[in-house]
Amino acid sequence: MSLYRTLRNLQKEGLKTWWRQLQYIGDAKSGTFVGADQFGNRYYENRNGEEEVPGRHRWVDYAQHEYNATQVPPEWHSWIHHIRTDPPAADPIIQNLTPPWQAPYVENLTGTRGAYKSYNTAKPKISAWEPKVASRS
Structure with a gap:
């Protein structure tokens, strides 16, 4: 997971969803x-x-x-x-x-x-x- 992709998904999903995804699936995804x-x-x-x-x-x-x-x-x-x-x-x-x-x-x-x-x-x-x-x- 690249830094650019992580920051882009943080912007798309919001801080709460982004943090939950990192804790549960180990990756920040948006879809x-x-x-x-x-x-x-x-x-x-x-x-x-x-x-x-x-x-x-x-x-x-x-x-x-x-x-x-x-x-x-x-x-x-x-x-x-x-x-x-x-x-x-x-x-x-x-x-x-x-x-x-x-x-x-x-x-x-x-x-x-x-x-x-x-x-x-x-x-x-x-x-x-x-x-x-x-x-x-």
Whole structure:
């Protein structure tokens, strides 16, 4: 990131947004707002190819402070990774193919209190030894 680009993005975005971007994504970017998902994540795109490194002109601004990549729904993931050219809100294929019975997307909860914990209903092959006390007579 060059000094000129950083100062230009500071001027475009304002001090508060510029500082937040430096803290969260480590880079000061300016672009157009494309849309938001059900989690409150905001998606941006910079169509000026000269300002950004190729392939890094689409990005997400996470709503939560503690974020991870599983908080991006599949339709937005396909847009960020250039699988789809149009964002999900404007893509007619995604609008028509999403089945109404589909469960809402939930982020991966592995390592948290909400993680799935299975239980075993089969009898164990090895059982622990339990001593039997004989009464003295």
